[in-house]
Amino acid sequence: MKRLIPLWLTATAGIVMIVSYFIPRTQGWGEDTSIWFDILAGIAFILGGGNILKIHLRKVSDKTKGWGYSVILLFCFLATLFVGLGKIGVHPNTQYPDHSWSGVYNEVGSPFWWLYEYAFKPLTATMFAMLAFYIASAAFRAFRAKNVEAILLLGTAFIILLGRTFAGVWLTDWIADDGPLRGLRIENLTVYIMQVFNTAGSRAIVIGIALGIASTSMKVILGVDRSYLGSGEE
């Protein structure tokens, strides 16, 4: 029963979604199924939060390597959750002034806004910005013209790297913009590579992925592939 009900739910939802796409009269069924999906996606946040708590509390309890970081994570997680859910320091919505909890959780000046503005935002931006350093290091250590394919890849990379900046325009500025050789200007070469070679390759991959997804989805709907249910063991 533990496996049978999820199997039936999956099959029903999958068939309804397919039918509602092709038969306009059944469009409402697909809409309802999508709403259930959205509600489940909201609940997934609670599951995710519970999972974080479970994993890191266990780490702290077992005092495994790096458990101190788990303590910091748990503290930040619970503090953010507390000020966000509790709407600490938030004023009531003007429409419902008698309901103290009716205000917006991220009101400017509230503790949650402060955490977002001065902790979350700079930290995530820093993490993303650090990619530039790793890309530079990887460029020095990994890209080698070992064979013809690698040379083609490097050549294309150079054109795109230059074409995405003013250097591309400046380097081939001597080629007339309306002349027969205009296609050789680096900025035009970049557009050509992206719109022809890249699009051709990407479309082939996208079609392949779509066929793969269709086949896998049919297996899941028909209950042939049950891997999403887990092993059933704790």
Add this chain to the structure above:
Amino acid sequence: MGMWLWFLLFMILLALLGVLIHRSPTVYRVLTTLDRRWIFLLMFLAVAIPILGQLTFPEKPTGLAKAVFDEIEALEPGDKVLMAWDYDPASEGELQPMATAFTFHCAKKGLKLYYMTIFSPVGPQMIDDSIENVLKTEFPHYEYGVDYVNLGYKSGQEGVIKVIVSNLKELFNTDQYGTSVRDIPMMQDVENIQQIDLIVNVSAGYAGTKEWVLFAVTPYPESIRLVAGCTGVMSPLLYPYIPEQLPGLLGAIKGAAEYEKLVNDKYFTAEGMEVPRKYLKGMLRMGPQLIAHVLIIVLIVVANMIYFAEKRRGTA
């Protein structure tokens, strides 16, 4: 001419370095055992110096940026635009300039703006940035609920799109601030996003532009039109949808700078006004991008010089 001399000098220096790597064992040893922190320092300088020096270069808009601009230009005052801001602070550096330019352009055209996000729970803060920095400061006559609305975040990724294409109020029954959509004047005549004239999406990943293409534009090609701006890594994956499902696309900072150029030329330069700094962020970030890209090319070239020197010495 001066620039070409610099370029020639640069190439001569690179060639000299190549000769040194081949001939001098000391240079060869230093470069093969180079600590990566030196590379980090070079990248830091390549980005920091142009930022501090506010280095900018002229922009030449490509066809895709012009297509985005033309789609918005073609709208009439009072037309409805769904501003789907699907990004978060991690990609704010790359995407906020185009979000700012989109907001300015749409408000300048007198369009009605419906903001929402399906990417991340911190998406509403990105929307707030656009509202605070552009609408409230530059367009004080824009009234909340009449000219723009912030519908906030809904979880469910493409599931949200699948619902709002036929019933917007089923999921968005309140705005970001908890006000019922029944009390928001500009929501009265909108049942679903097929009644919206254009979707402008700024996207950092899943769910984003691809999902808007697949679940909104593709099933309703007659009634839903979409233009987008996305991160650099996403843009090659979106080219397959151009131009049928996606008439225009701004790729990363370069796309933002091109779009800024088009918008600023029409609404500031043509009217003899100075362009405020907040509408030049894309162009200002092209300076660091140029130097960083040249540095990466130089690093690849030097690394290959070392590789061929190693091959010659039989140590590769």
